[in-house]
Amino acid sequence: MGWQLSLSFLLAWILLALDTVDAKHYDDGADDVSRLVNKVAKANNESLLWGPYKSNLYFGVQPRIPKSIAAGLMWSRADDYEALQKNFRHTCEQSDEMAGYGWDEYDARTGGRETIHDANNQLDITIDFVKIPGGKHGGSWAARVKGTPREDAPEDLSTTVVFYATLEGPGRLEVNDWEAERSKAGSEGNIRLSGVTPELGRFMIDVTAGPDNDHPECSHPSCETKPLDKTFVASMEIPSEALWQSKIMLFATMRQSFQEALQEYGEQNLPPPERLFTVPHIPGKGNMHFVQRVFRGAFEFDILFSSKSAPVPVTSETLTKRIQSNAKSFSKNFDKAFSRKSPFNTAEYTEFSKNMFSNLVGGIGYFYGSGIVDRSAAPENDELDEGFWEEAAEARERAKPEEEQPHELFTCVPSRSFFPRGFLWDEGFHLIPILDYDVELALDILKSWFSSMDEDGWIAREQILGLEARNKVPPEFRVQYPHYANPPTLFMVLELFLDKLKASKPGKNDGDLNGADRLRSIDLENRDLALAHLRSLYPLLKRQYFWFRRTQWGDVKSYDREAYSTKEAYRWRGRTVMHILTSGFDDYPRAQPPHPGELHVDLISWVGMMTRALRRVASVLGKSDDAEEFAGYEDAIKRNIVDLHWNDAAQTFCDATIDEYEESVHVCHKGYVSLMPFLAGMLAPDSPQLKPVLDLIGDSAELWSDYGIRSLSKKDPNYGKDENYWRSPIWININYMILKSLFDVGTTPGPHQSQARQLYSSLRKNVVNNVFREWKRTGYAWEQYNPDTGNGQRTQHFTGWTSLVVKIMAMDDLPAAAGHDEL
Template sequence: MRKALILRSVVAFLIGVGSLPSSTCQTYDEFELTPDQAPPAPELVTARNQADSSLLWGTYRPQIYFGMRPRLPESILMGLMWFGVQDYRGYAKPRHECSDQDRLEGYSWKYHDGRTFGIQEIRDVENNYLLETSFLKTLPGKEELLGQGTGLKGGSWGARISGTVLDPQIPAQLTTFWYTALESATGLLGLENEEEEDGIPHSESIKLAGSVSGLGDFEIRIEEPLSESGNSNVEGNQHLGEGRHASDFQDTIGKTHFVGRKLRTDQTWRGKDVIISEINEVLRSTLERYGQENMPAPGLAMTLPDEVASASNFYAIQKTFTGNFTFDIFFDSSTTPRAERLSSSGLTQGLKASRKAFDERFESALPLHSRGYTEKPIEFARELTSSLMGGIGFFSGQGIVDRSFAHEYDVPVGSGELDFERKSEPDPRLTESESLFTATPSRSMFPRGFYWDEGFHLAHIGAFDNDMSLEILESWIRLIDEDGWVGREQILGEEARSRVPKEFQTQYPLYANPPTLIMAVTSFIERLKAKSGLSDAFDASDQQHIFSDSADISDPQVMSQRFLESPALAQSFLRSIYSPLKSHYQWFRRTQRGEIKEWDRHAASRGEAYRWRGRTKDHVLTSGLDDYPRAEVPHTGELHLDLMSWMGSFASTMQKIASALGEEDDAEEFQSHYDGIVANLDDLHWSEENQMYCDASVDKDDQSYHVCRKGYISLFPFLLELVPSDSPRLGSILDLLSDPNELWSDYGIRSLSIKEPLFGQGENYWRGPIWVQMNYMALGALHRKYAAQPGPYQAKARKIYDSLRSNVVRNVQKEYERTGFTWEQYNPTDGRGQRSHPFTGWTSTVALIMAEMY
């Protein structure tokens, strides 16, 4: 009984951590779990094995239109490529990597739960096809999972590629390629299929078999399922044999073609290059035989050579179709009993059932129907959530870091002005190989991990799948090095680097990014808090068992909230991230420190001032608000308002975690940091003359002055809720935010006031355009604090909240319906989407805005 009471107290505290008081620090040592009260290690191991099982395989190659891989380094990867064969021009326009240059009219996940299934639609109008790519995983049952002492190897799944002709009046022919490659030097992979007498595989089925560390033995089946009428795709494919020289290809019309090649393991991701090279060789031979003016039909000539090299670790399977088509890929682990392996009919039924279950789960996670939304906006929010889930990737390999180079804009010279002459030569070096499980901002433009973006990703992912958000957060936490630094862009491996301009590939250990990972921690604590309202108490059995006997732990919804259901697991997770996160916090305080006394500034706290390193005359890329205007002349005495605000939020989060873990001395220290930051915001950054918060810098007479640019920067103390609800300064902030002649628009809050001289000038990245995640922050601050708490501006805050929420949701949905995409930013004048697309990272927070989940 005593043990249950102590653990119940832990739960009460964990779910009851509220907003940080401005001047007092509470400690909770009576609630701390002692080692003998911690959950048994086997249960934590079991929880990890269960996560490994349900998250082992996925569409973790978001940089291509459709690909599968396990969450393991040096393992196996697969991918899809296609092009049109109506004429020979299609060969020059293969679809593989997500690219704006392909001019697709939309590609998005209509369903994706992050764990077990997904359905994506790709509108390739140029080739006259609507492609649907889907997958379904088979998860082991409870007994099998609980019996896995070292994690579940393998895992089985099925994927389906379907093509539907968009305009039946226009001829449509497409050739598709599914490739499989080993990244491991010790793995095995071979072609094992029943052959016809001529050695060409049957069109309906082909099989690969292999073995690789972490997955064990496996088989891969590629099949063409029978239609409802009992026919496969072969009947329609006979049309491929019409035309010039068709009789020369009768033996291979409608057949599957293939190639196997031995590649360097670090080059196996180049599936498209290998396929194009092989087809090029076949085309060259065909051209020599028939001549340029006498070539056969493209669908007959543009094929793989049907050859397998010795010790091949790369295989591509080609299928060419006329009209509508479907083919399936099945990955069968040797650990999956044959009776439980998927078939084409089972895949059809499973996808249908999964769609229905997803709709029910989505409404539970983001209750939009109960808020009065109709089918169309609910579908919009579902697709945003699914596309965010479908943008999650697993990246592994070496990064590039320069630990010795001091950029010119970070070297203080003379009076403090920055010398723009280089002080040392760059020395970028490859790091040790690392791995990262992460959501990505944009599959076409930014298919990699971005620190600045990830906190917003995790707020959304966590609302749908709490435990997956913790897996991703933990993966980022593991990248924090011994100094407390983590790179702002995670570009791991050659495939990731192939999508990044060279000037952005190197990371620098002096450079930060907005510490948005703390948003994931506070969101987790808030979900714990919300969960407490669902039950009055947890008894001892709740603490000692992760699931009740009736819980179906193969159910994705159950697997998504283990750390909410078990306070012992929640406590264990917070404990596991506390030390590295504390080191990271201290790195910020140590490396991004700003100067106060050097420039005769007066502030309540002598130590709380901050400056982004990595400043150039026109950019502060490390701030995340790249070209937002700062002081005209860079100076080491600069103080940056946004970083000061982020550090206040960081201190608040660290205080909450420390209190939850009974680290009372730390909690008291974090509280003092927070209090000092809040006080110094007014002392160092408030401009009475301009009635706004501003950056600060130093002029040529060594005098400190305010750099006031009306826009997102000036809103940061408000955005991160550091301004008290009854502050007299809140009124000026709300006036600025809601003024149509400054920041307000019918589409969202602009990044820079239209009255600013630099509005819309230069690069115009953060000089006016509307960014959804910043509007999400503003709406969150209004909803949680300024429209909710009593104060002189509460009514005004509520009015602003209602109008802003309506404007943002309406515009993003309108543009999605008009263009088929969500966008990186929106035009401040007409609301049109612009820049990168699809941008299914933080723009998808509009689904949370609809559900009022901040």
């Protein structure tokens, strides 16, 4: 045993020497570092305060402030009763059958351009959103809304457009000169709202009339008293918990106009639909305000939010200049962050790459609210008895989940239409390309997630915060359980950050934060700041790591399993007969029936990656005792992956379970789960298990396809069966992990370098070209891709981890290596 301890000690110090990046103890300079941290935090929050953070809406703006102001946009074709009721747009919905929508360009610090191709309303909408720094309250912002009839639209297409603003919490929001405006049938020219909140100070919102807009003609008597070339403003006070239901409130308000028209003109002489479906003109005070206009043909108007503490108010001229300068700066910064490598360094991939990344960043949302958690701590939750899944289900039925204290989360979302909330294992993949473009933004999101951790070290795998988010989730999925884990992909981001830190050349940035560009990379320019961030995160990283070890442990001792370590084995909790939702690989085939003695090869691989990341952070921070401890765990995990999960006969890694004779046996299903030791970096370049893994990846009779690597082998009896969620389709996040692992092997001398390079080069082309082809064909990125046709399927506008194609295009091409593979 003594030599094993000595080996672990030696390994820890070798790894420490390799990974250390100027680990320093700050004494006299501690105050300077603290001041810099605070200065950067303040500047970063101001730069990121505003954004389209209601990402479940086609366009919804709010600050990163709980219970504050929010604004959004709704529209519909106006000349048809059925269209008005069926096609009134607000929240992103797959059922809207859009011909495509999303951000063509977007930078979280400056803004961007969104286009919406609304086929059923025969309208294309372009929204230019810009942010203008200045003042003491996070600056100002503006949006230009342009509508263009589609080719199949009539020349006199009528469109009704509604801008709205709401205020939740303390403060005031009202239409200027509202008493004078109340008596008018409608308002001309610009509409101004003014307000004040404790966090934002005083502000105003101008909704401009726009240049040369046309309006429908109307001969009905009602148009004499309420002409369609006017702007209709409705102000009201409603319960704060209903503010998010803006569309419902709008329809309720329109109903008043409808009833008045019905009473005055009768059912046989109702006004035309574009006049009938307008809000009553009652501008005033309130916490919800609708500003409605009806246009004929193309239209344009601006929304200008001006902070009173800013040097000057925002104007349409300011907006025009910002739109032009932002487009240039985004292209420059994007090309710098994602220099596309051969064969994707041609013009046709430029628009595609920008679109994928912009939709990822444009899908960042700010959420504040309470989640529902079952903290009953029922003993059945340990899942230790045979039939545990049935006992656990009964315990869930008895439990009384409660709403927790509200908290905030700043996060990307997988899909604005179908999954408009934070998902833990998705987020690590989301942050990989963001880290390349804006390090500080990625760290800000990372810290937000770790700040949601409870005292035990648990982070809810789905962040369903507040009524608006909850409304999108079926009741059976709303409750979160503190013994359920999720793949710890945030630790992948930490490793990539350490790689960047190690490769960077520190500058002399002493906190000069003028301009968004300085903020994006300041952590790489100022080592003190980077280490301060890691120090603040480190206790949370350790807390979650040991929560994983404590709650997801697997049983080695009870079944006389032979392994290097009796402790390094893991099992997902939350297992049912058909699913392990907590694993992320929901319906991937596992042992049947479930057994408390199961060991899951994907989970031990994730924990191995997590251990390595934490060991590296400890090394960088100069915590040698911790680094030595984690190095010991890491070594034991690598050994146990082979001892417990490698099957010589099948030549693959497998889950383990207990058979009817109480013997430990392997359950082998070749696919993403069996690849996880390789994907998590647990295999050395000369590992005896590496060549069978590479052979499996490249075998078209098993996993290889012309469009990417399948989730399950074609030879598996479960291939394509039942839900077929993770039982054949191609997923881009795992294909990215495969490519990264192949790249690592292909750039490291070893017996399998050439094989890895060949697989990498072909797979990279297959994945990117297929996602690109489907984006061109359908207008969308997709949740998954069909392994036989390459067609996108399941959720459309899945601009979460599918956007990893941006990172893949920026990876180096690997020409065939000199030398040869081991035969």
